[in-house]
Amino acid sequence: MPLSGSASDADDRLKLDRQLCFPLYAATNLLQRLYRPLLAPLGLTYSQYLVMMVLWDRKSVSVGELQNCLYLDVGTLSPLLKRMERDGLVTRKRDPADERRVLVNLTPHGDKLKSAASQVPIMLAANFNSDPADMQQLYELSTTLVGRLSDAVTACKD
Amino acid sequence: MPLSGSASDADDRLKLDRQLCFPLYAATNLLQRLYRPLLAPLGLTYSQYLVMMVLWDRKSVSVGELQNCLYLDVGTLSPLLKRMERDGLVTRKRDPADERRVLVNLTPHGDKLKSAASQVPIMLAANFNSDPADMQQLYELSTTLVGRLSDAVTACKD
DNA sequence: GCCATTTATATGGCAAGCCATATATTCGAC
DNA sequence: GTCGAATATATGGCTTGCCATATAAATGGC
Known part of the structure; x- marks a missing residue:
């Protein structure tokens, strides 16, 4: 038996669908793909x-x-x-x-x-249907995260 | 992507802090910067x-x-x-x-x-403090968004 | 005023990331 | 079976994005 954490814990952590970073990464790539033809x-x-x-x-x-x-x-x-x-x-x-x-x-x-x-945001939103309340939530959570990540990055530099 | 379509005029839509896509973009870049030294x-x-x-x-x-x-x-x-x-x-x-x-x-x-x-996710999380419940929420919302964006991208292709 | 330090931007090298296009293999209509 | 369409991957050209390093200007201690 492992001393700290089981093998399945380690396995779990490395599953794509258990990683927060991945959907952010994928969403960012996909969004840029949707923006491209508009911009x-x-x-x-x-x-x-x-x-x-x-x-x-x-x-x-x-x-x-x-x-x-x-x-x-x-x-x-x-x-x-x-x-x-x-x-x-x-x-x-x-x-x-x-x-x-x-x-x-x-x-x-x-x-x-x-x-x-000024029409671009409207055209982009027309491309996919999303719940405005969810988008608002997502905006707030990700904005908070950006603040923390930014602090972490600058902390690393020193 | 506009957060609310109703009351904003063209100026508002083009404010960085009214765009959902931007914090996702920034978070993704910052995350990769934090991952780099770990990977x-x-x-x-x-x-x-x-x-x-x-x-x-x-x-x-x-x-x-x-x-x-x-x-x-x-x-x-x-x-x-x-x-x-x-x-x-x-x-x-x-x-x-x-x-x-x-x-x-x-x-x-x-x-x-x-x-x-398998240690990387743990080391990354140690870099910044985040509310686990918020992160869970962010994960779910962004995963849903990825699904919609993916559909939108494939719809564009046809 | 002089020199070391800090600050602001630029450059080079490398890995992504996308599109448009090209090639090779398989599938289907006949 | 044959030929054209569809599928799977590769390539070239371009923009990002980062780090490490370089240069130039301002600042501070003396």
Whole structure:
């Protein structure tokens, strides 16, 4: 007999259908697959869409602020923003007040996309039926989880 | 994805903090960041870990069955399995009964990893404190969502 | 003011992840 | 049996996403 935990405990823990992380992972992949055809006509990927949402709201942000908003690595954001600049969605320029910082702003084209983008959430929701109360619950639980995970990740760094 | 369709105008729908998809996306990224240092000693990435969980349970699966289990594209799985074969985790061979199919099996080394891997979920959970009841709820809600999203994705294909 | 430290962003290398397309095998209509 | 359709996997091209490392600018101690 094992000293701590039975073999079936270990077995159980490694079952796909006993892992919380897996449905989150699968849902995220599937959601991006559903977003893709809705965002492609706007010339946006899902993560670019997230950046745009921050910019439509706040007009101007630094790369570091985007990191905090989106929980992404700089190594992800830097090339992402470069492509967005290449595609005429945003501009990037050094902050005169602090030359280390890079400020990201919308181009007129990027700004204009906002009205078309406002239909995207509606079109996405039309793709599948979901109980609004469940979705609200899911939103709250996952938002709380993100807070804890974010703390855990930053705690690891130190 | 909008949380409520009725009272929100276009601006509201495009707020990051009104979108269900975003916390799921952020949680998935953060989780993979926490998994990485736990899985790296085993020579596994998160998606490889998922494949291994299927194999530890079922011994032998085809690429297509993995697609169904993990909700991943073949274009993702094919190179993934190739790397896993290169790294001595699995073997791949054509099914004699149907030469179109490729059967994936564990190597002895891959099989041996199971006992070390059984500690990973425990170590991960130790990284952040979460209410078990909330996690259970989150698991159920996200699993339901995955079902609906999966249906929606396959519906799009036809 | 000067130098070490911190802070903000960039780059390179690698693994995913998707789509569109290509190839090989099997199945079906006939 | 034969040929076209369906099925299973592979490949190429692109974007993410991360880490480790590099560079440049600001900060603090002296």
